[in-house]
Amino acid sequence: MSTSAYPSTSTPRTAVIGLGAMGLPMAQRLAGAFPVAVFDIAAERRALAVEHGATEAATPAEAARDADVVVLAVRDQAQVDGALFGDSGAAATLKAGAVVVLTSTVGPEAARATAAALAERGADVRLVDAPVSGGPTRAGNGDLLIVVGAEPAALEAARPVLDRLASTLTVIGDKPGDGQALKAINQLLAGVHIAAAAEAVALARGLGLDPQTVIDSLSQGAAGSFMFADRGPRMAQVYGDDADSVEVRSRLDIFVKDMGIVTGIAKHAHVPVPLASAAEQLYLLGERAGLAARDDSSIVTVLSPRGEGR
Structure with missing residues (x-):
């Protein structure tokens, strides 16, 4: 995969799917720098992100439609599958060259399965395995510890978003699952x-x-x-x-x-x-x-x- 397959921009259009304890402050932090669309099942959480400059979406698919980078901040693998591949899931509208940043803790096998499922869609979309640590306050301040497993080109496309969120970014390997490990x-x-x-x-x-x-x-x-x-x-x-x-x-x-x-x-x-x-x-x-x-x-x-x- 060549680097050119992934649009490189310092202000990527970003979607954040999942606005829980970590997803909301991450979305608020990102909205201060990038165009951000957000989705969560809770309307009040979406409203809190909109107050910080984000754009509200009605479904994961709508949030991801124009995104260069899609950040998943959901609880577990069942929610990852729903957000990406369920009814109105983001995978239906992901454009070629987009990257999905998985910030949830789901385990190595689950991350690899998600990467494979995205690859099967044939839309030239790659997964950046990037689970986060640090808590909500540090998420809002861009002070997270993020550990990454991803192909170099996919990581490069996601790096502006990751750098906005992390004070410590460790690239542990070049494939999904490495970050989860x-x-x-x-x-x-x-x-x-x-x-x-x-x-x-x-x-x-x-x-x-x-x-x-x-x-x-x-x-x-x-x-x-x-x-x-x-x-x-x-x-x-x-x-x-x-x-x-x-x-x-x-x-x-x-x-x-x-x-x-x-x-x-x-x-x-x-x-x-x-x-x-x-x-x-x-x-x-x-x-x-x-x-x-x-x-x-x-x-x-x-x-x-x-x-x-x-």
Whole structure:
């Protein structure tokens, strides 16, 4: 595939499909630099993007019709398939030379299957596997960590969009699936760190210590981690008077999905991941306890329920 197959422009026409916790701030960030069309099933989310200069579309197909770059920011592979190949899916209107940037965490095999399905359409459309990390605030500030697997020409076409969103862009390989593999390792560490933070806060409560004091102290030392410093205060908030107002920055069921991807690909690679497996079970317990739509910091209540503690 020659580079000329992909129109190169510093201001690509862009579509963002999926305006959830990450998709909306990414769309708002992109709309400050490029012509952006957006689609989400929720009208209020579309309206929030329009306030920042985006153009509203009624379907994924309409959003993608004139796009050079289509950004998928949906939850899982089922939503990827629906956004691209379902009724009024974007694949029906993708023009030759367009690139699809997959920012969701779906796993290597799913990314490769999506790339193959696009290639079968015969429209000279390629997938840029580019899962993102960093959370909504960093997405809105263009401060994301993005790991990429893509053909060089496709990556070049998507680079203005990726550079607008990322402060750290790592090209890990030249084919879809490579980015997902590195993102899975990221999620292994993140998921285990959140679970470890929950154990620490639960033990602090069991020993009669104030969780917030413990978090403030240990976050400054060798035992600290980004996840402990970030999730810890929300874990402490769970036990306060404003427990029901804990902001949902990352739903717990996202880690049910992501840790399942981690343990699945580890099994396929014959690599033992005992800590990741234990963390996966903790998130499954949280989901069973009705916490799926809560912030993932609420996992601490599985270990130390509200109303208990010394």
